[in-house]
Amino acid sequence: MAIEMEDVEHVAKLARLKFTHEEMKKLKRELDAVLEHARVIESIETEGVPPTSHAIPLVNVYREDVCEPSLERDEVIKCAPWAGEQGFMVPKII
Amino acid sequence: MEFETVIGLEIHIELNTSSKMFCGCSTEFGGEPNARACPVCLGHPGVLPVVNRGAVESAIMLALALNCKISERSIFHRKNYFYPDMPKNYQISQYDVPLSVDGWFDIDMGEYERRVGIVRVHLEEDTGKSIHVGESGRIHGAEYSLEDFNRAGIPLAEIVTRPDIRSPEESSVFLQNLRDIAVYLGISDCKMEEGSLRCDANISISVDGKEGTKVEIKNMNSFRSLRRALSFEEERQRGVLNAGREVKQETRHFDEVGGETHSLRSKEEAFDYRYFPEPDLVPLEPDKEWTNDLRAKIPELPQEKRKRYESALLLPKEISSVLVGDRALAEYFERALTEGQDPVELGKWVSGELLALLRQESIPVEECRVEPSGLANLIKLVSEKVISGKMAKDVLREAFDSGERPEEIVKEGGLFQISDENELVGVVDDVIKENPMAVSDFKSGKEQALKFLMGKVMKKTRGKASPEEATRILTERLENQA
Numbered sequence: 001m002a003i004e005m006e007d008v009e010h011v012a013k014l015a016r017l018k019f020t021h022e023e024m025k026k027l028k029r030e031l032d033a034v035l036e037h038a039r040v041i042e043s044i045e046t047e048g049v050p051p052t053s054h055a056i057p058l059v060n061v062y063r064e065d066v067c068e069p070s071l072e073r074d075e076v077i078k079c080a081p082w083a084g085e086q087g088f089m090v091p092k093i094i
Numbered sequence: 095m096e097f098e099t100v101i102g103l104e105i106h107i108e109l110n111t112s113s114k115m116f117c118g119c120s121t122e123f124g125g126e127p128n129a130r131a132c133p134v135c136l137g138h139p140g141v142l143p144v145v146n147r148g149a150v151e152s153a154i155m156l157a158l159a160l161n162c163k164i165s166e167r168s169i170f171h172r173k174n175y176f177y178p179d180m181p182k183n184y185q186i187s188q189y190d191v192p193l194s195v196d197g198w199f200d201i202d203m204g205e206y207e208r209r210v211g212i213v214r215v216h217l218e219e220d221t222g223k224s225i226h227v228g229e230s231g232r233i234h235g236a237e238y239s240l241e242d243f244n245r246a247g248i249p250l251a252e253i254v255t256r257p258d259i260r261s262p263e264e265s266s267v268f269l270q271n272l273r274d275i276a277v278y279l280g281i282s283d284c285k286m287e288e289g290s291l292r293c294d295a296n297i298s299i300s301v302d303g304k305e306g307t308k309v310e311i312k313n314m315n316s317f318r319s320l321r322r323a324l325s326f327e328e329e330r331q332r333g334v335l336n337a338g339r340e341v342k343q344e345t346r347h348f349d350e351v352g353g354e355t356h357s358l359r360s361k362e363e364a365f366d367y368r369y370f371p372e373p374d375l376v377p378l379e380p381d382k383e384w385t386n387d388l389r390a391k392i393p394e395l396p397q398e399k400r401k402r403y404e405s406a407l408l409l410p411k412e413i414s415s416v417l418v419g420d421r422a423l424a425e426y427f428e429r430a431l432t433e434g435q436d437p438v439e440l441g442k443w444v445s446g447e448l449l450a451l452l453r454q455e456s457i458p459v460e461e462c463r464v465e466p467s468g469l470a471n472l473i474k475l476v477s478e479k480v481i482s483g484k485m486a487k488d489v490l491r492e493a494f495d496s497g498e499r500p501e502e503i504v505k506e507g508g509l510f511q512i513s514d515e516n517e518l519v520g521v522v523d524d525v526i527k528e529n530p531m532a533v534s535d536f537k538s539g540k541e542q543a544l545k546f547l548m549g550k551v552m553k554k555t556r557g558k559a560s561p562e563e564a565t566r567i568l569t570e571r572l573e574n575q576a
């Protein structure tokens with residue numbers, strides 16, 4: 001089953017991205033290839049193999065509940081595309 | 095048609111760790127916007143979040159208190175969605191393998207108990223805060239929004255109940271109980287008005303045992319609004335069903351001012367969070383030793399404490415509820431109790447006179463200047479009839495203001511009640527002589543006159559007359575006169 005154009009539109013919308021029709025067609029082909037690859041993986045017999053969420057054999061990494069200095073506010077907003085004295089500004093939401 | 099209300103709650107509790115969930119930024123409330131942010135909680139590329147051990151401990155304790163099973167292995171997921179208050183464009187949460195599952199909690203509704211199943215208690219991070227700037231100050235009509243990321247990354251425990259709750263009242267009692275537990279565990283201050291305790295609900299009406307359509311209710315910012323919102327929604331859905339229509343599956347907002355819930359225009363399609371395992375955080379595998387240590391740290395919880403107060407100390411329900419409802423007050427009571435005074439008498443004083451003074455002056459009990467032992471000694475003086483209850487109230491007030499020990503105030507002020515028969519007879523006779531009107535009123539059957547005459551006796555003895563003795567003598571002398 002190939003991916004539909006609507007699916008590409010849906011994913012683009014979720015990511016808040018806008019594409020031209022040409023770009024969409026290209027993305028559709030690429031996503032098809034990704035899904036095809038997933039189908040290959042799906043065909044592997046995994047009966048008895050525990051689900052894996054992480055690639056490294058490491059568990060229980062914690063930090064103690066201790067405060068460390070935060071960034072200076074100027075530093076915090078330095079990279080913001082739009083900022084006022086108090087911080088990040090964004091266009092009105094609704 | 096038989097209707098039954100079915101409610102499930104989803105509760106978020108802000109954990110009171112010193113630092114955030116995955117970085118060392120301070121969690122302190124308030125402060126300049128964006129003064130508590132760093133590359134990790136701002137979601138800069140290439141940073142490495144690390145789990146705060148304290149947050150895991152708090153969540154495990156809460157899960158244990160709610161009788162949940164702690165998962166031998168749990169992992170974090172990224173919940174992807176775009177909103178300006180989310181710097182990373184995903185929230186680190188837990189999904190299919192949460193920290194704990196399958197608990198329960200019994201709530202006491204007076205007439206009956208209700209067991210509420212707990213689906214899960216898991217960990218996640220809070221979002222930032224949008225400050226909408228515009229004429230109205232509210233989200234609609236705002237020209238732009240300021241984003242404050244001080245709150246972004248503060249640890250949250252999320253508690254999801256089974257749809258076992260059957261009324262708005264039960265919802266409120268459940269939430270109150272949960273709040274009390276978290277406060278007793280010392281893991282959160284749980285202030286709804288400051289947002290450290292938040293509650294959403296799913297509500298449906300089953301018809302003749304057949305499951306109804308679930309409606310999600312948001313924006314309930316107090317215990318009162320939780321009850322109001324759910325009562326409104328209960329009525330609304332019953333109305334829809336009675337009219338032969340169908341309840342629509344949707345999310346509704348509670349409007350505090352109008353006392354109604356409103357459908358959120360579902361412009362945005364159903365959220366598609368595209369969860370996937372957080373690759374930067376390794377699994378949590380709390381071992382038995384750790385969870386046992388944490389279990390041992392759980393103090394006597396409010397429900398057990400209430401039961402003990404009522405069955406072992408014989409406190410009336412009204413008193414035990416007041417004491418248990420405030421962990422610090424219960425601690426004060428228990429410290430006073432070690433002085434060996436009657437628990438009921440002590441309970442009455444702590445939940446009555448003392449609490450009234452604390453509230454009047456807005457002083458937390460931890461800062462009360464009357465030591466628990468001082469209050470106990472004062473009550474001892476009353477029970478030994480050295481001073482009257484009325485005098486004790488005055489002494490408590492003075493001790494409360496000055497910080498002097500009550501027994502010292504009694505001693506220094508030469509306060510003791512007069513119960514000596516001869517002395518009281520003299521005073522009573524004087525009062526009778528000086529108030530012929532009141533005396534004749536009493537004789538013609540006006541009970542009020544006795545109170546008036548007692549007042550005179552008290553005035554003459556500057557409040558020191560033993561009320562019981564003086565009343566007895568006064569009545570006796572009046573009746574003998576007849």
Ligand SMILES: [Zn+2]
Binds near residue numbers: 070118119132133136
């Ligand atoms: Zn940070």
